Amino acid sequence: MLPYRTLETLLGLQEALDIARNAGFFESGTASSGVYPPVNIFEKNGDLVLVAELPGVKKNDLNIEVKENILRLSGVRTIDYGKDVSYHRIERNSSKFDRTLRLPFNIESGKVQAEYKDGLLVVSLPRAESDKPKKIAIQ
């Protein structure tokens, strides 16, 4: 019979492996625990709309760049409670982020609109005119 300790050791090892594997260390991303910020991308009338939750990021600390089909989202989130405070609970962290996404088609960079409100960033990304599918008339 397997001694209890052996089982525990094995389980511990298994857990450690799972944690290491899920930590993103072996993934191609740069962040250790997935990418930040997480984004949702929607399609609307053939164009794309990107939504990201960025609570606590100031508008001026947020940068969006678009070139062809590449979108770059970067910025800083600073959390500062000043000196002379004691912490009871910390779940939010300051972070510097820089994320690049490849979109499925080229974007009309001049027509990109971004709105940031209540910690929610909404970027509308219209498909480049030159990249739109053309309807071919059948002769």
Add this chain to the structure above:
Amino acid sequence: MSNEAKEVVKGENRKPVKTEFEGEKTVPGKYYIPRTDIVETEKSLVVCMDVPGAKRENINVMLENNVLEVDAKIDFLQYENLNPVYTEYNVGHYTRRFTVSNTIDAGKIDAKLTDGVLTLTLPKAPEAQPRKIQVG
């Protein structure tokens, strides 16, 4: 398009970003537990929580029997007519409860919302504030 969109997903397996609230609520829809910091200064307790997407008018803060309850609702309307092609997080309302000690001056609690962060300042009752005692 789905094939191309897949490319974005590469190498981004991850745990869910948000923790779902498991209790029951009277309003349908998903509820999440907002990430919260609690810090204490000399005069007050400061509670900061991330509630991205919730508008000022849809945030409810209640204090009853020493339980501070925050309920923030998001507006699902803005997602209408949008067809998700690639998603990394789910959206939902936020709820969280804290038990506060009775050394809080309940009448002077202050709540502010900036950039999706709700900051509650709970002033300590005067008798609970530190006093320096002079040695005679």
